[in-house]
Amino acid sequence: MSVSLRKARTVIRKAFEKGAEMELKPLSAVVLDAGGHVIAFERQDGAAPGRFAIAHGKAYGAVMLGMAGEAQMARAEAQPYFMAAVNGVFGGQVIPVPGGVLLRSAKGAVIGAVGVTGDTSDNDAIAAMAGIEAANLVGEV
Numbered sequence: 001m002s003v004s005l006r007k008a009r010t011v012i013r014k015a016f017e018k019g020a021e022m023e024l025k026p027l028s029a030v031v032l033d034a035g036g037h038v039i040a041f042e043r044q045d046g047a048a049p050g051r052f053a054i055a056h057g058k059a060y061g062a063v064m065l066g067m068a069g070e071a072q073m074a075r076a077e078a079q080p081y082f083m084a085a086v087n088g089v090f091g092g093q094v095i096p097v098p099g100g101v102l103l104r105s106a107k108g109a110v111i112g113a114v115g116v117t118g119d120t121s122d123n124d125a126i127a128a129m130a131g132i133e134a135a136n137l138v139g140e141v
Contacts, residue, residue, distance in 0.1 A: 001105045002033060003112045007135045008040035015116055015131030016044060019123075027118035027127060030055040034111050036063050044118070051117050058100030058124075059115030060093050066110050068140045069125065072096030099124030101132060102140040114139065 008031035019027045026044040028051035033039055043051055062068050065086065067075070076083040076096045087094045098121040103112040116128040125141045132139035 001109070001111050003031060003039055003103060003137070005039060007137060010135040011114055011128075011131035011137070012040055012042050013131070014134035015114075015127040016042070018127040018130035019044075019119070022123060022126070024119040024123050024127065027116055027124070028052060028055045029114065029116045029128070029131070030059050032056075032059045032063050032113045032115070034063060036060050036113075039112070047118050054095060054117040055099075055115035057093050057095030057115065058097065058117060059113040060090070060100075061096055062100040062102045062115070063110060063113035064090060064094070066102070068102040069096065069098040069100035069121070070141050072100065073098065097121040098141060099128060101125060101128040103132065104138045104140060106138065111137075 012029045026047035028043040028047045030041040031039045101114045114128045116124040
């Protein structure tokens with residue numbers, strides 16, 4: 001199973017709708033496939049231009065480690081040297097905080113990840129999950 005462009009666009013659209021409903025700051029969202037390649041990205045009007053790198057880093061860490069943002073943050077707090085080393089291995093691209101949501105198949109296989117940024121990390125994760133659920137995908141925060 002993989003994430004189609006149609007589903008990726010649904011994830012982003014619905015994440016942005018959730019952000020508007022919650023009155024969040026302008027969001028940026030990316031959907032990656034299981035290899036860490038970008039399927040889709042959008043940045044709302046008013047979102048800082050550097051938000052692509054942050055959204056990508058949240059999602060990239062999730063898919064490359066097979067570990068969602070909340071688990072990465074806990075690991076970074078418990079083993080900062082390990083996560084620093086991991087980030088070095090991946091060229092500094094990993095941002096280990098909520099908002100990086102792992103996508104799994106119904107059987108539990110990693111099929112990609114979603115990264116949302118722009119508000120607090122916890123709110124970013126809520127918006128991401130709203131998009132994932134609207135696209136009938138399985139997310140792990």
